[in-house]
Amino acid sequence: MDFNSIFINTAQALFSPVTIAFAMAALGLAMHFGFVGLLNFGIAGFMAVGAYGYAISTLTFGFPWWGAFIAAMVASAIFAVILGIPTLQLRGDYLAIVTIASAEIVRLLLLSTTWIETTGSADGLVAYADDFRSINPFPDGDYGFGPWNYTANQFWVLIFALIVLIISALIVWRLTHSPWGRVIKGIREDEDAVRALGKNVFSYKMQALVVGGMIAGLGGALYVLPSSANPMLFATSLTFFVWTALLLGGAATVFGPLLGAVVFWVLQAFLGSLLPAMAEVGLLGGLSSAQAGALRFVLVGILLVLIVIWRPQGMVGDKRELTFVK
Amino acid sequence: MSSNSNPKKAPEKSTGLHVGEAAPGVKKVDPILVADKVSRRFGGLVAVDVDHVEIPRGAITALIGPNGAGKTTLFNLLTGFDKPDTGTWSFSGSNLAGVPAHKVAKMGQVRTFQLTKALGLLTVLENMKLGAKGQQGENIFKSIFPFFWKKQEDENEQRAIEILERFKLLKLKDDFAASLSGGQRKLLEMARALMSNPTLVMLDEPMAGVNPALTESLLEHILDLKKQGMTVLFVEHDMHMVRHIADWVIVMAEGQIIAEGSPDEVMRNEAVVDAYLGSHQDVDLGVVTGRIELPNGKK
Numbered sequence: 128m129d130f131n132s133i134f135i136n137t138a139q140a141l142f143s144p145v146t147i148a149f150a151m152a153a154l155g156l157a158m159h160f161g162f163v164g165l166l167n168f169g170i171a172g173f174m175a176v177g178a179y180g181y182a183i184s185t186l187t188f189g190f191p192w193w194g195a196f197i198a199a200m201v202a203s204a205i206f207a208v209i210l211g212i213p214t215l216q217l218r219g220d221y222l223a224i225v226t227i228a229s230a231e232i233v234r235l236l237l238l239s240t241t242w243i244e245t246t247g248s249a250d251g252l253v254a255y256a257d258d259f260r261s262i263n264p265f266p267d268g269d270y271g272f273g274p275w276n277y278t279a280n281q282f283w284v285l286i287f288a289l290i291v292l293i294i295s296a297l298i299v300w301r302l303t304h305s306p307w308g309r310v311i312k313g314i315r316e317d318e319d320a321v322r323a324l325g326k327n328v329f330s331y332k333m334q335a336l337v338v339g340g341m342i343a344g345l346g347g348a349l350y351v352l353p354s355s356a357n358p359m360l361f362a363t364s365l366t367f368f369v370w371t372a373l374l375l376g377g378a379a380t381v382f383g384p385l386l387g388a389v390v391f392w393v394l395q396a397f398l399g400s401l402l403p404a405m406a407e408v409g410l411l412g413g414l415s416s417a418q419a420g421a422l423r424f425v426l427v428g429i430l431l432v433l434i435v436i437w438r439p440q441g442m443v444g445d446k447r448e449l450t451f452v453k
Numbered sequence: 454m455s456s457n458s459n460p461k462k463a464p465e466k467s468t469g470l471h472v473g474e475a476a477p478g479v480k481k482v483d484p485i486l487v488a489d490k491v492s493r494r495f496g497g498l499v500a501v502d503v504d505h506v507e508i509p510r511g512a513i514t515a516l517i518g519p520n521g522a523g524k525t526t527l528f529n530l531l532t533g534f535d536k537p538d539t540g541t542w543s544f545s546g547s548n549l550a551g552v553p554a555h556k557v558a559k560m561g562q563v564r565t566f567q568l569t570k571a572l573g574l575l576t577v578l579e580n581m582k583l584g585a586k587g588q589q590g591e592n593i594f595k596s597i598f599p600f601f602w603k604k605q606e607d608e609n610e611q612r613a614i615e616i617l618e619r620f621k622l623l624k625l626k627d628d629f630a631a632s633l634s635g636g637q638r639k640l641l642e643m644a645r646a647l648m649s650n651p652t653l654v655m656l657d658e659p660m661a662g663v664n665p666a667l668t669e670s671l672l673e674h675i676l677d678l679k680k681q682g683m684t685v686l687f688v689e690h691d692m693h694m695v696r697h698i699a700d701w702v703i704v705m706a707e708g709q710i711i712a713e714g715s716p717d718e719v720m721r722n723e724a725v726v727d728a729y730l731g732s733h734q735d736v737d738l739g740v741v742t743g744r745i746e747l748p749n750g751k752k
Contacts (some may be wrong), residue, residue, distance in 0.1 A: 301597045306582070306590030306606065313572045313583050319534065320570035320642075324584050325558035325649060326591070334593050379574075 133400040138274035140396035144281075144353050146388055147288040148174075151346025153373040153384030154292075154299055158339030161378035162303055163332055164315035166223035169210070170343050170369045172230025175361035176206045177344025178351040179237060179246065185255040187245055192259040196348060203344025206233075207337040215332045230366060237358040251357030259287075259352065281353065288349045292385070295342050300381045302338070311335050312379075371431045377441025386442060391427075398423035464676050467700040468715070470509040475714035478505035485510035485653055485684050486531065486562075491540030492708075493526055500526045501537070502708045508653075513675065513685045515695045515716070518705035519729050524688045525567055527705070528657055532564045533557040544653065559586065561652040565659065567688070571638040573631030577622055580630050580641060581613035582606070584648030613648060620644045620674065636667040643674060654678055656687040660694055672698055692730065696720070704729060 140146060152170055159167040167173075180202030184190040190198055210229055214222045240248045247253075263283040270282040277285060302308055310331050313321040318328045351360070368391065376387025399420055405411050406419035414422070434441070472480040484507035493501040501523040508514050516524050529535035531542060533554035541550045544562050558564075572580050588609070589595050590602030617623040620640045625633065630641060639659060646654060659675070660668050668691075676698055678685050689695055695702060695716055702719040704712040706728040712719050719725055 298597060301599075302593070305596035305599070306588045306602060307593050307596035309575065309579055309583050310591055312575055312579075316572035316574055317570045319566070320572060321583070322534070322554045323532070323558055323564050323566070323570075324645070325555050325563075325586055326583075327553075327555045338593070 129404060133397065133404060135274040136400040137393055137397040140392040141389060142275055142285060143392070144284050144288050144349055146392040147285070147292050148346045148350035149369060149372055149392060150292055150385045150388035151295060151349060152343045152369045153376065153388050154295055154381070155339040155341070155343030155346065156369055156373050157378055157380065157384045158299060158303075158335055158342065160373065161380065161383075162308065162315060163311045163335040164219060165215075165332065165336060165339075166219050167226045167336075167339070168223050168366055168370075169226030169228075169230035171361045171363060171365040172226065172233040173203050173206060173340045173343035174347030174350060174365065175230070175233050175237060175358070177203045177347030178356045178361070179252070180344065181348035182252040182255040182351065182356045183245055185258065186252060192256075192262065195255075195258075196345065199344050199348040200341045203340045203347070204337045206344075207340030208333065211333045211336045215329055215336070227363070227366070230361070231363065234358050234361050237361075247356075249358065251355050251360075253355040255356075256284075256352055259284075284349075284353050288352070291345060291349065295345065296381055296385060299338075299342070303381060307331075368427075371427060374431065374434050374439070374441055377444035379445075380441065380443050383441045383443045390442070394430075395423060395427065398426060464698055466715075467509075467512040467679075470512055470701055471713075475718060477710040477713055479507070479713055481507040481509040483510045484508060486542065486544050486686070488531065488542035489540060491527070491530055491537045491542055493523075493530055493535065493537045499708050501530060503527065503540075503710055506703065506710055506713075508684065508686055509701055510684050511679070511682065512700040513679050513687070513698055514701045514703060515699035516686060516688045516703050516705065517690070517692075517695060517729065518711075522705040522729075523708040524705055525657055526708075528564065528655060528688065532562065532655060534564075558649065561650070562655065563646045563649050563651040563653070564655040565639075565642045565646055565657055567657040567661065569635065569638045569642050571630035571633060571641050574629055576627050577617065577630055577633070577641060578610070578613055578626040580645050581617060581626075581648055582609050584645040585609040585612070586649045609648070616644050616647055621670075636663045639663055639671065640667075640674075643671070647678075651683060653684045653686065656685065658688050658690070660689060660691055668694065692720070 152174055155173065156167060156170050159165040177199040180199035181195045184198035185192075185195045210222075210226060214225045237246050238249055239246075260280050260283065263279060265279045265283055267279050270277045270279065303312075310321060310326050313326075314328055314331055322328050347361075372387040372391040373384050374387070375390055376385065377383025402411065402419040402422050403416035406414045406416040411419050411422075470481055472482060486508040488503055488506050490505070491501060491503045492499065516527070518524050526535065530537045531549070533549065533552055533556070536551075541548065543549055544557070544560060547560065549557060572583070575583070588602065589605055590599075595601040614623060614626070617626055620643070622637065622640060622644065625637070630638065633641060643656070643659065656675070659671055663671060672694060675685055675687070699716050702712075702714060702716050703710055704719060704722075704725050711728060712722045712725050714722070720730065
């Protein structure tokens with residue numbers, strides 16, 4: 128077995144735009160689920176809206192890079208409002224059903240050939256990041272050390288994504304540690320009680336849905352920033368990967384989703400290299416290396432089950448909160 | 454009555470609240486809440502059908518009646534938690550019909566719930582601070598910058614601590630509300646309601662499931678509200694308590710108001726005895742069921 132390449136693959140997942148994009152999506156989901164209790168199973172839809180909001184505003188409308196990021200946020204905010212108006216007055220389970228369906232609607236609309244000039248249909252969109260690369264402050268060359276090696280463009284995407292993530296996490300931290308955060312946590316516990324205290328519950332839920340949605344939308348834009356956008360990237364499985372990352376880290380925390388995303392991707396990369404390598408030397412019985420690669424998803428599924436049963440508060444959640452889970 | 458042997462003085466009752474004969478829908482001298490023709494149906498069932506009712510300001514009013522009489526439904530209607538099919542109602546002169554619950558609360562009419570709603574995974578102090586009105590930091594844009602709300606937050610915390618002290622919950626202030634006992638949660642819910650400086654406090658069965666000693670302290674707190682100038686409307690089944698603290702009693706049965714008056718008058722009212730109290734209200738339960746014989750051999 129080539130332990131060196133297993134190690135390199137694993138280490139690279141630690142700092143990659145994909146990991147950061149996941150951390151953003153998980154952070155947005157933490158706002159939805161962890162702090163307000165909104166069961167959003169359409170996080171892939173938010174990411175798709177953000178990603179295509181970025182790509183389409185650049186390619187079709189010629190937005191500059193910053194305008195495209197704003198477009199991504201505005202598009203996901205509008206998506207959140209459209210989802211929220213009919214569902215936020217209903218019980219939480221309905222929101223779950225509506226979000227899962229609308230994420231699929233978004234994906235299928237993007238896949239449709241009706242707007243092929245704009246969306247690129249199944250081929251997706253490419254070459255929308257030129258303006259973003261044109262402001263790259265790093266001159267051409269190789270960056271990084273050891274297993275981490277980037278071209279100037281890759282490095283710029285990584286640094287930029289990291290800055291966006293840090294700013295988003297700081298904003299979420301401030302929001303959740305303010306009286307506003309107290310109201311939304313109260314809504315998570317019992318919305319009628321909060322209503323009886325004179326707070327407009329619907330408005331607060333909508334605000335949280337929009338803020339979380341915008342963060343997830345930005346995550347989607349970062350997700351596709353290194354190369355290309357494609358409807359297949361935003362399949363339902365993406366939603367559940369983000370959920371896994373969130374629950375792994377801790378739903379009602381700010382740092383949890385970030386840590387969860389890193390652990391999730393490091394684990395994915397590690398298993399994705401290790402299992403095929405083990406299959407090649409015959410350690411996994413009759414499994415071929417392609418089958419062994421798919422086995423990691425099985426293991427991730429088992430991990431998710433184990434977390435929810437034995438550590439529902441996640442890696443960094445407050446143990447005390449668990450004592451009282453109904 | 455046992456209250457005669459109580460060293461504490463019996464609470465002073467407000468009188469002269471009504472105009473004319475005490476009857477269902479009687480006019481009050483100074484009503485705070487007025488409802489007209491309020492009705493609510495659930496399918497074929499008429500849950501509430503109140504022709505006219507006025508709640509006197511600055512007094513403690515009890516709303517009693519058998520289970521299913523529509524007391525809680527009326528509460529929900531008056532506080533905006535449910536929408537009636539017909540009717541109008543107003544609070545301190547401003548129309549409340551169609552006003553959502555959170556706006557009703559902002560106007561100073563705050564309620565508690567029959568099934569206590571402590572916000573479990575918030576600490577006791579956070580529960581309290583949530584009750585305060587007009588918080589700058591509850592605006593999403595200002596909330597990011599603490600200098601907008603830090604001072605107000607400190608003032609609210611100070612007030613929360615004072616109220617918690619009064620309700621003897623101060624040493625629990627950093628515990629999750631979920632860890633409190635049922636009685637403590639009732640206290641917390643009432644204390645939290647006070648954080649909003651209400652003018653009308655509506656308590657839905659404040660004494661349900663509370664042990665006698667705690668009942669006494671809750672009673673004191675309710676009387677205290679009146680002393681501070683608040684109006685109290687509460688739903689209760691414990692007739693001793695109603696007789697002890699209520700200035701005015703409204704009796705509901707099958708969605709309608711069947712009697713109104715001072716506690717003693719109402720309890721002598723035949724309709725009330727038939728619909729609610731039963732004819733054995735002052736007799737031991739064992740006698741009613743025939744398991745205990747009265748000394749003179751009567752059953």
